[in-house]
């Protein structure tokens with residue numbers, strides 16, 4: 294059993310070197326797929342990370358009825374905190390409201406009106422899972438229905454715009470990603486089929502000598518895996534080059550620190566190997582009865 | 583060792599082999615005679631399970647292979663040696679690797695493979711060309727490689743389909759010598775040919791086919 298495995302492994306490496314040109318073509322196809330995929334993912338992750346930084350847009354401002362006592366207000370504030378989708382909140386008492394007023398209007402409200410009529414209220418952050426216009430409307434309406442709440446609002450135009458951008462990005466990269474993936478699988482299996490086609494005679498002979506389909510398939514599958522490994526290594530080298538270039542150009546211009554998503558290396562290796570694997574499996578299947 | 587009982591195998595209504603019955607003993611060498619298109623290759627293909635039977639039964643080495651499931655065919659083929667007119671060697675492998683292939687398929691340990699292959703290559707007189715590619719050899723040498731590849735697994739049966747079809751008469755005789763030698767170990771040999779003068783001096787039994795049917799003598 295062991296000797297059969299060593300034989301087949303050596304076979305697959307020899308096969309890789311014998312069909313050098315198609316193997317290189319296959320590897321490059323895989324590499325290009327991975328580079329496009331990774332870049333798209335890289336920018337998508339950074340965009341999402343970037344928009345998530347504007348947490349200010351994802352909060353709901355609540356004003357209580359002006360007659361409400363301090364203790365009822367606190368009670369109400371705590372009730373709102375319990376609503377699903379609310380991550381945290383800041384209680385705004387009369388003092389805080391006045392200082393906010395002063396911050397915006399550069400004047401003390403007591404100087405203008407004589408006393409402080411500003412209502413108490415709260416500022417509530419929305420958890421990431423609920424940051425869509427639909428969800429935020431739902432939460433806002435729920436808050437408005439509560440006793441003692443005068444008004445609750447969020448900047449829905451900003452939210453829906455950000456939400457729209459993320460949605461589009463996600464949909465776009467998904468469609469492009471799947472298209473690239475499919476094209477790549479077809480390309481890889483076609484190049485492998487090209488390799489196999491020239492070996493059709495040998496495959497027939499192997500069948501006549503009593504080789505099973507898996508015995509014949511194994512070296513080709515391994516070849517696909519090697520091509521995936523080579524392809525993903527090429528992709529990673531190119532991506533690191535691209536990243537240092539990007540750091541040099543973009544980061545020095547706009548002072549945005551772009552982060553490399555976790556799993557970039559592992560992801561590329563895994564997807565690369567899977568591509569090679571599926572490609573070669575598809576390629577060889579046609580020739581095995 | 584090989585037993586045909588009323589075997590019919592057809593490609594189309596009137597094309598193929600029909601109602602064949604014959605028997606070949608263990609260690610016997612038998613020739614399958616007949617002009618081109620008589621059905622010789624078809625007989626051999628039924629034995630190595632390359633085509634299905636329409637009717638009749640087929641026993642090899644005591645095993646009923648009439649309706650063998652396709653999953654089992656590879657394992658069955660491992661005890662059958664096959665030799666073809668066009669040699670069917672694998673071009674990008676050395677002589678040694680070609681002969682070792684059946685043993686790689688069997689999964690024998692490397693050491694055993696080495697000694698068996700060396701031994702058989704010496705037997706067929708090819709021990710000086712083990713590292714060459716088939717294309718670097720003459721036709722007769724290539725056919726000896728394919729005989730070595732068939733012999734190396736100690737087959738119960740050797741099927742040779744016009745093995746001398748591409749070779750000179752004196753080279754053909756050497757090939758026949760080698761095949762006859764194989765019967766000493768109890769291997770049965772069934773060889774097809776349309777060259778009667780070649781086999782006549784050997785005084786072996788032969789089965790004659792015409793239009794897919796046995797010619798009664």
Ligand SMILES: Nc1ncnc2c1ncn2[C@@H]1O[C@H](COP(=O)(O)OP(=O)(O)O)[C@@H](O)[C@H]1O
Pocket residue numbers: 593594597598616617618619620621622623624625
């Ligand atoms: N794959 C095939 N499909 C259809 N007809 C075939 C096929 N192979 C052989 N035949 C026909 O079957 C008959 C017997 O062929 P074959 O066994 O090859 O004869 P031989 O080997 O004696 O020359 C011939 O008429 C041939 O044309």
Ligand SMILES: [Mg+2]
Pocket residue numbers: 622623624743744
């Ligand atoms: Mg024939």
